[in-house]
Amino acid sequence: MFRRALLPLLIITLHALSSSADSAQTYDLVIAHGRVLDPETQLDQTLNIGISNGKIASLSREPLVGKNSIDAQGLLVAPGFIDLHSHAVTPTGQRYQLFDGVTTALELEAGAYPADRVGQSLDSKALINYGASLGYLWLRQWRLSDRYQASLVHPVGEADGRNPNWEALSPQSVFTETLSQKHIAELQSAIKDEWRQGHSLGIGLPIDYLKFGLSDAELNAIFTTAAELDAIVFIHARRTPVGDLGGLNELIELARTSGAAIHFCHLNSNALKSISDYLELIEQVRVEGLDLSTEAYPYEAGSTxxxxxxxxxxxxxxxxxxxxxxxxxxxxxxxxxxxxxxxxxxxxxxxxxxxSNDMASVDQAMLDPQTIVASDAMPAPSDDAKVHPRGRGTFARTLHRYVREQNALSWLDAIEKMTLLPARRLEHMAPSFARKGRIQLGMDADIVAFDPNRVQDQASYEDPNQPSMGMQYVLVNGTPIVQRGKLVHGVYPGLKITLTGHR
Structure with a gap:
């Protein structure tokens, strides 16, 4: 795993249990008797957790008093899972991801423009935390056409705020139109203007979808602007034939030239059966100092x-x-x-x-220490919409397959890929994530408690609309939203995460 040197046991104990002596305090909620796992400190102990004001306020071996309590005996208690790549920021999508243990789902690959429109379908009733990158495809479409989509889950609508003097092409022109240097400069300015609003968690850039229109000049401008803003670029790389690493090499060169940080989305889907070569090259450039991260999901089939x-x-x-x-x-x-x-x-x-893939290649991608788990959950507009099962079962499937079935990962190692690694990837850009992905004092109380003997995905390609099983309790910002394996109705604790905090 992505490890720091382990802290001495005494320091861990003092830090983790520092408020345990305050037995007189009454907490908003106590999670009692659970096996608590924290990947950053390597904590793996039976402890009681006291939660107040949406934060972890105590970790104690001694009993704690709470206004409400959860008996987590026999359950593993871990940080809530963080999904960097979800196109399912909808009521249906959030509900399924909740039962997969996800407490924060982010639309970072395709993004949205403006980024604060990402949660509009939730109607201020978010079950889990959410956020979006600045979606370059949608910005480009907005510039080229007077009708555009704000995100993958938005219908085509009026391009509000667009200069009425600009020529208006078809919305489909976004995929094929090559921009002039003047247009490129205008989009650079628009990126900076949107960034100053504070809503955008990086820049989403689906190169493969735009490859017939993107010029080298436009790509260089995007990456140079990202480096200037210290924004991570989340990329769907240009697809090349199996065995050809041209799409990855293109990104490496752009990152080297510009100094931008990059995230290579759905590695398994791009690399396919050439996964060994991709992983070797990624590790090589990371050792050289390139700021590059990657992700994968545990399915042999892709979707688009x-x-x-x-x-x-x-x-x-x-x-x-x-x-x-x-x-x-x-x-x-x-x-x-x-x-x-x-x-x-x-x-x-x-x-x-x-x-297009096989599970041996997928397993290699998933088990590599540098790989973050991310679902690439497809848009879920309604309860009866059929989609790829990865938006329902990626995280439970990872735990079931690699910990329970294959014994290839420990619980701590698997959970690290879903919590600490994505949090660390984002925290320098969005400080809120320094308080996520961890079970430590002062951290956000995004917490899952699951049955290690039952956690498993149920969604299949034939019948995808089935929630994962095993998540007995899920807390979002300290509020229980799943209790005893059932959704708590009428409660919406999810918040929008921005560059500056929660809103």
Whole structure:
């Protein structure tokens, strides 16, 4: 794992249990008798946790008094999971992710523009914490067209605030139009203006979707601006044929030239069966000092829209697959050449699941010490919408597969990939994350308590609308939102996370 040298046991004990002597205090909530795990300090002890004002106020071997209490005997108590890559910032998406142990889900790859529009579908009723990067695709579309999407979950609408004197092209021009130097400079200015609003957690840049329009000059401008702002760029890399590391090498060169920090999204989906070469190169440049992080999800199939740019050319070579390796999500049917072209023409926004990888490669990606767990949860507009199961089960599946089944990770190691690693990745840019991903005094009380013998995903490709099992209690900002495995109705403790804090 991404380790610091372990602190001496005495220091850990004094830090972790420093307020245990205050037995007279009454806390808002006490979690009693749980096996408490904190990856940063390597804490693994049966303790009682006192929570007040949404923060962890006590960690004690002695009994604590609370206005309310949870008996966590037999449960593992850990920091709530942080998902850096979720397109499911909707009521349905948040509910499923909650039962997967996620207490913070962020739309960082595709992002939103403006970033503060990301939670509009929640209508101020967020179950879990959320936030977004500045979505460059949507900003680019807003500049080119008078109709645009604010994010993946928004319908196409009016481009409010756009200069009425600008030429207005089709919304689809975002994918193909090459920008002049004047337009590029205008977008650089718009990025800086949006950044000053304080809502954007980095810059989301889906290069592969924009590859027919992006010039070298535009890419260099984006990365130079990101470096100036100290903003992480969250990237869907240019897809290249299996075995070709050109997409990763492009990002490395851009980062080296600009000094920008980068995050390579869904490594498993880009690398496919060349995962060893990708991991080796990433480790090499990290050792050299490049600020690069990556993520993966534990499924052999990926998902995207059938109209995506990757499917405009020789996608069989790109993915190493054929028509019958693709499933039309809405019906579950395997596609033929004829049905593929029909759906691509008639419903280009429709979602497909593509079986282009194998679990041996996925396992290698997931088990690498530098890999963060992130779901790439697909948009979940309604309860009956069929989507890839990764938005329902990524985190429980990781625990079940790699800790319980394979014994390849310890509980602490697996939880670190879901909590401490994503928190550390963001905390220099967004200080709120210095208080997340940890069970320590003063930290945000985003906490999960799960049954180690039952934690498991249930969502499948055929029947994705099933919540994970095993999460007995989930707290968001100190408020129980799952109790005894059931949703607490009418409670909405989730907050929007920005560069400056929670809102």
């Amino acid at each position: 829209q059938i109209g995506a740019a990757a499917f405009k050319g020789d996608w069989q070579t790109l993915y190493g697959m054929d028509f019958d390796d693709i499933v039309w999500v809405a019906t579950g049917e395997r596609l033929t050449e004829a049905s593929f072209h029909d759906y691509q023409h008639q419903t280009p926004e429709g979602y497909i699941v593509l079986f």
